[in-house]
Amino acid sequence: MAVDVSPERVRSTAELARLALRDDELAPLAAKLQGILAHVAELDAWDTKAIPPTAHVLDLAMTLRDDVPARGIDRATALSQAARTEQYAFAVPRFVAE
């Protein structure tokens, strides 16, 4: 599938990926993505209409571990690597309007 990757397309994709790119980053990234996607378009040459997708290379049934209670990491440890915490929770900027 041929795709025209514009700087505007890079900006909208970056927003989906939660990347705050600067304006001067958009055009060089668009050129790089265009080059990679041009190569990826070669996949169109292969007829895959009757081919199932491979999401996992091994034909395994999902296994369940034994239903035994086990202790996870404690709260203080879980919070220890966070940049900001408040009492017993991770702290984030306000995201719900009052």
Add this chain to the structure above:
Amino acid sequence: MADLTTLDASSTPQRIAAGDFSATELCRAFLDRTAALDPSIGAFLRVDAEGALASARSIDARVARGDSLDGLPLAGVVVAVKDNLSTRGLRTTCASRMLADYVPPYDAHAVERLRAAGAVILGKTNLDEFAMGSSTENSAFFPTRNPWDRARTPGGSSGGSAAAVAARFSQVALGSDTGGSVRQPAALTGVVGLKPTYGRVSRWGLVSFASSLDVVSPMGASVEDTALLYAAIAGADARDATCLRRPVERADLSLGPDVLRGLRVGVPREYFGDGLDADVASRVRSALDAIERAGAELIELSMPHTRASLATYYVLAPAEASSNLARFDGVRYGLRVEADDLRGMYGATRDQGFGAEVKLRILLGTFSLSAGYAEAFYGKALRVRTLIARDFAEAFAKVDVLATPTSPTVAFPLGERSGDPMSMYLADVCTLPPSLAGVPAVSVPAGLGASGLPVGLQLIGPLFSEARLLAVAHGVESLLGRVGAPSWS
């Protein structure tokens, strides 16, 4: 006392048990060598001298008490660990500004296994940021240099681990292999690197890049050392739902080159086409001739979907990466750049925390999963992956192993490819197909090319065939000899 840093891992526990030297003496020898010489290589992001010496002393204490080391197959063995494997209490950065100060509260499964086997973990090795790259130049901190020629890369992304083994800063090393990240640097530095079958080693505690492809993988100066490390880390782990419960077979390395007699070795012609350096082609052909003279049957065959591997990989791996790296949002761990609102904090954190290649791959993956494109790109690549896996299944109906070059070139100069993603991605063109098919593959040195740089031979086996693959690799190593250590030091 002889230079302990030339000692094989395989003989180390017995030598320590026999009192030839102590684990502490061995550890200090590697610490001293690393302190003196790693500043010119950059294999390690950090050396944990205190932790390493504590582990070594605990081995020595066992010996002093008269306790056996029999249950500790890696007793005193000095190991380097790629810095995308979690180590409790020891910073694990993935060579990213995003995790520059991250201290994991737990060990990766493979690291737990190392400690339980008596290993001495010397430190954490450099990599391309989040394992995305083929030269270790994408590290946010510094590039690693190849001990064979310090103006060249060691390959990547496990370039720090490969350089550590090649330079004898450690006896063996752990890396991770997603599309060739252990095999390609092993080839470029003259060491052995095994990518086990997908699911053979638990991914618990490995910082995720592409979860359907990532495999924790051992490296060593010899096949025997690599097999020793593999045996220590392979096996079931309930914390990774994709980790196999099958028993792990021990490799029988007693046959030497005799293992090659009557072996059917497939030589897929697609790996010997355009883009293969004459130097590499010549060394690999010489190795194949030697394998044939040792009694193997060489069978040329075709694997027609090989050339689709690069495009398939560069849809699937970035797609998975874009999802996996969504967790780095400044909330629970890692870098946080404050902003007025939550979205602003996410964006600024990820913009400042990730390097250029990581951003490129996140964008690529997000794009190929986005509405209107997901079926055309991601869906298509999943189907072509099936065709690539079928190529391997059909080949293994005719042959026992496949033999190919590991890398199309010898080690390339630092900076040569860093501005052109496609030329960098081509470094993995021979290692991507086995990753996509999930089958095990090992790179063994095939000697030095005319350039004086190491060339790797990749041997590929059917699913779960590590034991036989290692025996064959050992036979090839017995035949071709090891490339030895680089002379720079």
